[in-house]
Amino acid sequence: MEEKVLEIMSKTFNIDVLLLSKKTSKKDLSQWDSMSHLNLIIDIENEFNISFSNEEIVTIIDFKSLLKIIKNKI
Amino acid sequence: MNKIIIPNVNNNETEAELTSWDVKEGDLVKKGDIIASLQTTKADVDIESEFDGYIKIISEVNNSYEVGTTIAYIFEEIEKYENFDSSADTNNIELKKTYTITKPAELFIEKNNISESEIEKLGISLVKVKDLEKLIEKSDPSLIEFDPIQKTIATNVKISHDQIPEAFILKKINVTETLKVIKSTIDKEGFAFDFTELIVFCLGKVFEKFPKFFSKIENNDFYKVSSSANIGLTLDIGKGLFVPVISNSNNMNLKSISTKIMEFKMKALRNNFKSDDFANCNFTVSLNTEADTIFVKPIIFPGQVCILSLNSLQKEIVIDDGKVQENTILMLGLAYDHRMINGSEANSFLLEIKSLMESDFNN
Numbered sequence: 001m002e003e004k005v006l007e008i009m010s011k012t013f014n015i016d017v018l019l020l021s022k023k024t025s026k027k028d029l030s031q032w033d034s035m036s037h038l039n040l041i042i043d044i045e046n047e048f049n050i051s052f053s054n055e056e057i058v059t060i061i062d063f064k065s066l067l068k069i070i071k072n073k074i
Numbered sequence: 075m076n077k078i079i080i081p082n083v084n085n086n087e088t089e090a091e092l093t094s095w096d097v098k099e100g101d102l103v104k105k106g107d108i109i110a111s112l113q114t115t116k117a118d119v120d121i122e123s124e125f126d127g128y129i130k131i132i133s134e135v136n137n138s139y140e141v142g143t144t145i146a147y148i149f150e151e152i153e154k155y156e157n158f159d160s161s162a163d164t165n166n167i168e169l170k171k172t173y174t175i176t177k178p179a180e181l182f183i184e185k186n187n188i189s190e191s192e193i194e195k196l197g198i199s200l201v202k203v204k205d206l207e208k209l210i211e212k213s214d215p216s217l218i219e220f221d222p223i224q225k226t227i228a229t230n231v232k233i234s235h236d237q238i239p240e241a242f243i244l245k246k247i248n249v250t251e252t253l254k255v256i257k258s259t260i261d262k263e264g265f266a267f268d269f270t271e272l273i274v275f276c277l278g279k280v281f282e283k284f285p286k287f288f289s290k291i292e293n294n295d296f297y298k299v300s301s302s303a304n305i306g307l308t309l310d311i312g313k314g315l316f317v318p319v320i321s322n323s324n325n326m327n328l329k330s331i332s333t334k335i336m337e338f339k340m341k342a343l344r345n346n347f348k349s350d351d352f353a354n355c356n357f358t359v360s361l362n363t364e365a366d367t368i369f370v371k372p373i374i375f376p377g378q379v380c381i382l383s384l385n386s387l388q389k390e391i392v393i394d395d396g397k398v399q400e401n402t403i404l405m406l407g408l409a410y411d412h413r414m415i416n417g418s419e420a421n422s423f424l425l426e427i428k429s430l431m432e433s434d435f436n437n
Contacts, residue, residue, distance in 0.1 A: 026266055027257045034268060035311060038343055054337040058265045058329070065264070 001074075005067055008047055012040045025062035040066075048074060075154065076125040078146040080112065080139045090114045091138045091197050092145060099131050100155065103148065110145070123148060128155040138197030175201045182206050223314075233376045237294055240374055241417065244407045245424045249387065252431050253402055259328075267332040269404065273359060273384050274305050274331050276430040278323035284423050286414060287380050288356045297379065297414060306355035306375075307335065311342050317375075318347065319355040359384055369405040379414055383407035 002022065009024070010017035013031035026032045032040075041057055044050070044066070050073040052060075060066045080090055090112040097109045103123045110121040123129075125148040133145035149155035173193065175183065182203045183193070188210075196205055210217060220228075234240075249269070260266060281288055281303035288304075289297040303324040306317040318338040320331060341347045358381045360372035369385040385405040392399050406427065410420050 027260055034270070034339070037266070038311065038339055041340070042343065054333050054340060057340070058267070058332045058336045061260050061264060061266045 001070070002067060004047070005044070005063070005070065008043050009040060009063070012036055012043050020063070022063055022067075027061070044070065050074065075158070076127070076148045077144045078109070078121065078123070078129075078148065080141050080143045080145060081119070081121070082141045089138050089140045089197070090119070092133055092135055093118070094135055095131060097129055099129070101129055103127065103129050126150065128152055130155060130158055136195055136197075173199050173201055176203070178203050179206055186210060227315075230376055231373050234373045237376060238374050239412045240409050241412045241415075241420070242371055242407060242409045243417065243420045243424060244369060244405060245428060247404045247406055247428050247431065248401050249404045249431065250401045252404075253387075263329065265329050265332055267328060269384060269387075270307065270359075270361060270363070271328060271332045271335055272431060273382070273406075273427070274307070274320055274323050274335070275326075275328045276427045277305055277357060277359070277382070278303050278326060278331070279430055280423065280426045281324040283426065284419075286419075287410070287423060289379050289414065290356055291377050291379065291411070300356045304354045304356045306352075306358040307338065308358065308360045308372075309338060309342050310361075311339060313342055313345060316342050316347060316352075317355065317358065318342075318351045319353060321354060358382070362386070369407050371407060372409055374409050374411060380408060380410045383409070 006017055006020050009020055013020075013029070013036055015031050020029075024032075026037065037057075037060070041052055041060070045052060048070060050070065052069065056069050060069065080092075091114070092110060093113045094111045095109070096111065097103055097107070103109055104126050105123055107123045108120045109123045109129065112119045112121060127148040127150045130147040130149065131145070132147070133139065133143075139145060147158065149158065173196075175193070179201050182188075183206065186206070188206060192209055193201055193206075196209060198205060252272075256268065256272065285299045286297075288300045288302075290300060291297050302322045304319050304321045305323045306319045309316045309318060316338070318341070320326070320334050320338075323331060326334070338347075338351065341351065355375070356378060358372075358375055358378060360370060360381055360383045362370040362372075362383055362385045365386055367386045368388065370383050372381045372383050374381050383406070385407070388403045388405070390401045390403045392401055406424060408420050408424055415423075
């Protein structure tokens, strides 16, 4: 699942997957802006057939927090 | 020589529009042939020839003619048809010219250079702007009408320009340290936000000190101070412009404001706003944070007193005490109604926001 999430992030942010890691965070990645954040949410929801609440979406601040929420929903 | 005249189709109507000729000039027609079509406000009517002979057409399609007007002649012999001079005939038709033009229509005609013959072709007794607009569409099919939503926006812009004596102040704020606080707060508190959420939070904080800035204008001569800061955000994420409102932001913390704004962004993306999301706005923030946008001077929404322009971050190199330093700069602009707010008050307002942004805002 981790690889799949990284792959989606790579496509959404339009950057090489090698530039992403489990330590990737929103504040350190310029491509992860407020607009691409929304696109990431939609892409993850579609891929895993899950739905995020608004409260959950604002707490997604890095790869780790994103993965944690996805795992709780699957 | 026999005449073809406009028949009396309906006693309540005195004229009809000639919509088509079903024969060509000089054709040999027979009694009973359909030679033309008319249209009144009530019906479409075919005209049959009552005679055999060669037809001389003396009227034009799309014109309106009074009942009894001659629109063509039928000649039994070809020689008489060829020798006929229609200008010598005293019964020759004359276009109806009795119409009234409304004052706005007059201005429209002048502006769009519409000729008298084009107006006559409308065949109506009272000419209004709406009728003339159709004429323009007809005359030039390449013309594209403004989008109705854009027209509504334009109306508000015009009202704003006409009614609000607006002034504007622009502050340059060094947010280098604020950026560090934002990053550390995100790490510490575990929720995402940026300057949009922060500015709404700061506006909520200054509400008590500057309630006048959050007033509502009534009847263009009065204002009413609101009991809460209801901040509208100009949100455009590629699905059209929305201005959802964070109500009661003066009683919200940064996380709840961030969550509310996230809700609006998702609603904009999924196009599922409700009317309540746009209600009771008394202060608007114009988001112009696209990269390289230095600043945008926004238009005050009619009924409100202010609009704050939040622009993109810019880098600036400065020399401080002999050392080269890179700062991050935010341009913050405030357009305000000069009937209620003076320059010094606007300045104090922005300084208060600046001060809040530079403090540990999460406390």
